[in-house]
Amino acid sequence: MKTTIICFSPTGGVEKVAQLIANELKVAAPYDYTTRGYEVSFSSDDLVFFCFPVYGGRIPTPMYDRMNYVHGNGAKAVLVAVYGNRAVEDALLEMSDLCLNRGFKVVGGAEMIAPHSIDKRFGAGRPDASDIAALNKFLASLMAKQELTPVAMPGKRPYKEYKGIPVYPTSSSKCSGCGTCAQECPTEAIDPGDPQHTDKSKCISCMRCVSMCPFSQRRVPKAMQLAASAALIKMCAGRKEPKFYL
Ligand SMILES: Cc1cc2nc3c(=O)[nH]c(=O)nc-3n(C[C@H](O)[C@H](O)[C@H](O)COP(=O)(O)O)c2cc1C
Ligand code: SF4
Ligand code: SF4
Missing domain, CATH: 3.30.70.20 (Alpha-Beta Plaits)
Known part of the structure; x- marks a missing residue:
């Protein structure tokens, strides 16, 4: 089974979590889809981690564009939602639905905390040693699992209405x-x-x-x-x- 990590990380919090996963699993550095997508096709032997931030309890809208470049063909996906110590709400479910549409089987998920990109005092210092230990334990269980079967993600449909934070640099x-x-x-x-x-x-x-x-x-x-x-x-x-x- 080949493992690939894809991340969308405007200010580096998600990238940090994605890199921790790469280090722990001893796989290639995460592919960065923040500014654009890259055409890639997987097969049922592949395991792909998708790491993304939570925006207003949803996934960032560019994820829809980026995922147009990614073809699952039955590959397994693990979804890693990174958030700024508020809430994840419907983001994992929305990403799961998007991955299913792109031909993936969702076999796991994670919610990790990082500094809030609007105000980095919230979630400062995360992920810390305790977060990393919990993440590594999850990765060990995932890799030891005999058969990676579909796992339901938390969240509700219809997804929460996105009410953006009105901050414009x-x-x-x-x-x-x-x-x-x-x-x-x-x-x-x-x-x-x-x-x-x-x-x-x-x-x-x-x-x-x-x-x-x-x-x-x-x-x-x-x-x-x-x-x-x-x-x-x-x-x-x-x-x-x-x-x-x-
Ligand atoms: C527009 C916007 C909306 C956000 N909404 C949420 C949210 O609903 N819940 C939360 O806990 N964090 C929220 N965050 C914080 C991000 O999810 C968090 O900072 C994440 O680590 C950002 O990833 P990055 O550092 O890779 O850009 C939001 C950030 C932005 C910019
Ligand atoms: S704000 Fe001005 S100086 Fe800063 S990156 Fe943009 S163009 Fe360059
Ligand atoms: S202009 Fe808006 S969308 Fe573009 S990088 Fe700045 S905050 Fe992000």
């Missing part, structure tokens, strides 16, 4: 115009010829442009950031623990 007046943010944006929301211009209807508030700007000139306006952080305080309170489905 902008480029400062000191922006050099280097274009990195436009190249790295998962939804092509930033005009490469004029990075001051962001198409809000395309922006998914993923914060990748902020984290990738080499000159720290891409930011969320202060009042907007304060409002978003205030809304998250209650919802992200209290330590959430990883969960596994096998």
Whole structure:
């Protein structure tokens, strides 16, 4: 059985979890589908980990585009939802439905915590040693299982209505115009010829442009950031623990 890891990780939290899985299973580094998809076909002998962030209790909308490049042909899938210490809600079920449509058999799932990309004070320091130990225990059980059979993911249909967090980064007046943010944006929301211009209807508030700007000139306006952080305080309170489905 060949194991492959595919991840969508705008600000690196998901990528960190995906890399932990790669290290533990001693397989190739995760394939990064954050800015675009790559055509790939699997077969029933393959095991594929899909690692993705939770946005508003759902999967990020670009996952639908990225999965168009991935052909399951009966391969087994393990779904790894990474979230910012609020909640996973319908994200695993939505990803499971998408994987079934792409020809996969979903044989396991995980919920892992990472810093919240809108305000990294929530989920700071995660995944920590206890999270990693729990993840490794799950991976050992998965690999030791005699037969990987379909596993139901948590969540409800119809999925929760996505109510995005209204945070839209902008480029400062000191922006050099280097274009990195436009190249790295998962939804092509930033005009490469004029990075001051962001198409809000395309922006998914993923914060990748902020984290990738080499000159720290891409930011969320202060009042907007304060409002978003205030809304998250209650919802992200209290330590959430990883969960596994096998
Ligand atoms: C627009 C948006 C919506 C989010 N919604 C949720 C959510 O519903 N529940 C949660 O716990 N975390 C939520 N998060 C936090 C991310 O799931 C978390 O930070 C994840 O690790 C981000 O992955 P990345 O660091 O690879 O970009 C949200 C983040 C963003 C940007
Ligand atoms: S413009 Fe929006 S979608 Fe694009 S990287 Fe920035 S936050 Fe993400
Ligand atoms: S990456 Fe930063 S400096 Fe470069 S165009 Fe974007 S905001 Fe401007």
